[in-house]
Amino acid sequence: MKDSSFSEGSQSRRWNWLFLAGIGLIFLAWWIASLLVHVPLVLPSPWYVILAFLDMLKDGSAFALLWSTFSKAVVGLGIAFAFGVPLGMVAGISKTADELLKPFMMVVRSMPVVSWLASAILLWGMGWMTPTFIVAVSLFPVVSFNVAEGVRSVDLLLVEMAKVYRVPKKRIIVDIYLGSLVPFVLSAFKVSIGTMWKVAIVAEYLAGNKGIGVELSWAKFYLNTPKVFAYTMLAVLAGLSLEKVFDFLWEVYGKRWRISPEMH
């Protein structure tokens, strides 16, 4: 037992070192590429970008920007779940509803973000509403699709068992149907938190009044490429951190749900 935990620990440390080495490799490749290109306006050296990034941290603007983008992304995610979960459940339970909803879902899934943007700008103008709406419509199909799959994957043998023991319907729905859904909802959540940043920043870039996307757009306008890269770095770090936090919570609290192949 001790041996196995020791080897697991050393294996984990090895992965951590490899991960850090991978980051180092990215910077090394970037630095070499910037030397080869030798046009800072196109590809600045990583050192300039790091300096710009540290400046953002020092004056506190990074945190305000992060909060602005994060709040829009989270509200958009909430809206996507609020509509996606019930709709996915209906589509999963009823084949008729699934067929009826299919064209609508296909339209939502395939519609380009800029088409939504055009309508949203006309409706709400430049501000926080438009990016929030864009995040919501982009994530909604992911959520509803996962939930519908979750409902379809309910183990009917468990339902049969519950019927033999005359378990009340309410308990069957809560303990079996909703229980089966959890890994699928969490899977949708994991995919969504990775996507919501990117979508929110693009929407801010095109139709926002505040946030990382807006600052990125201004930095590009003033040809301040190191700042463009610094904002990108900020967005990547924030997205990765959020995913890591989710993975940690999943590791600690998700033990019972880890039986599902979807979340392995």
Add this chain to the structure above:
Amino acid sequence: MGGVRKKVADIAGNALKIEKLSKSYGTLKVLDEIDVEVKKGERVALLGPSGCGKTTILKIVAGLTRPDGGNILLEVSKIGFVFQEDRLIPWKTVCGNLEFVSSDTHKVEKVLKLVRLWDYRNFYPLQLSGGMKQRVNLARALLVEPDLLLLDEPFKGLDLEIKAELMNEILRMCRSMSITALLVTHDLREALIFADRIYVLSPAPARVKNVLEIDLPSEHRDFCDTKLLDKEKEVLSQGFWLPFGLPESPLRSK
């Protein structure tokens, strides 16, 4: 036409009576006029080849499937079902799985102690061995204090040691709680150890080919007991039960 499943006040000392039970799935006939009687406190086995419709009989008795013809007369109301697959909710602990069926925590504690799994009450099914999962399956069935215990090949896929342990567990429970039990199996030795009476079924569509009365004392109902093995040889030597299509035996009782 449709068959009838009903609870009756008295079936002449029987807990369950199956009369002329028929069932088809589409054009495939699986049960053909099956007659089975299970007296109160008796342990009965339905022995037949895989796919002959044994599980369908249990499902009809449990009210999960409707028969096409015949009668199911039940003198009992509380039914426990030990499923072939453990059918445990994977995201609930052992305790949670039992509390899903009954919220009476005292009863849950009692049955978990009975099947010697109290120390594992906070374990998830994934953390249990196959034999332990089947014991939880058994505990869940006992939790409803059944008048009739239905066992659908509960030993399938278990190795001999665990199988023997689980069999002893089930026999101990049935004896101590005077539970009427109906086991379906394709394994002659399991049926001999478990049952007071064995109904031998033919391949689908299942018919009762023979009925064997088993009078082995309880101390000989063990997988390696020589008396049991002799009994098994004796039954096999009759030549009627394997393969299931051979002529019927004179052992058949009325």
